[in-house]
Amino acid sequence: MKVDILVFAAHPDDAELSCSGTILAHKAMGYSVALIDLTEGELSTRGTVQLRQQETQLASKILGIDYRENLGFRDGFFVKDEAHLLKVIEMIRKYQPTIVLANALFDRHIDHGKAGDLVHEACFLSGLNKINTSYAGVTQQAWRPQKVYHYIQDQLQIPDLVFDISAHFNQKMESILAFKSQFYNPDSIEPLTPIATPEFIDFVKGRAVEFGRRIGVKYGEGFQIKNGVVGSNNLLALR
16 A cells, blocks of 8 residues: 555635646656545535545546545544544554645644644654554554655745655646535625635636746746755756
8 A cells, every 4th residue: 555645624615726746747747646535624614524525536436546545534623633643643544654745734624734743743753663643454654754845825934845746746636626516606695705706717727837937947836845954966867
């Protein structure tokens, strides 16, 4: 079950909105990717859980990811306690990723910052041998990812890293629009939300342009690092 990249998202569509271009680029390079949604987004103003599940399946197909699971945490009410940390640790040890992508460290939606902090702490704890976990009746071995990158979401943050998604931008937008219940539809009678306005998709595109401009490419996605720095052994390979 080992994968190269493990992505965590508080809600279905978080990863699509914020780091799907990065996922698509790494899949195109031959890397394996798994995605773990923490909740089913059951508190979303628009749509239903059943519809979000269908949309999630479509988005996963567009992204071409290897595995996707949902931990069933309570939308809006999950917390950073032992029980939730252990569930995330189980996923980290199950998939043994080299890299973890996680929610923003701070954002408009309270679940995003909570999820980013929860996953960051779980990545550290997952490397401790004396924390015992099992999956499907099998005792798991300690595992700590090499890096945790937090994708930037609604609120603009200064990125520590920008990834070029120019070649995959259109497919990124396709994966986002798979969640059609959440975005603007002139025929919908459901309430408008901050992401269901006619302007929101333009905002998503504009953010990608803004991040891309920082590294001299057409479109980019931004990430922050809570601890540590990015290393390189080839300065000429950096933009």
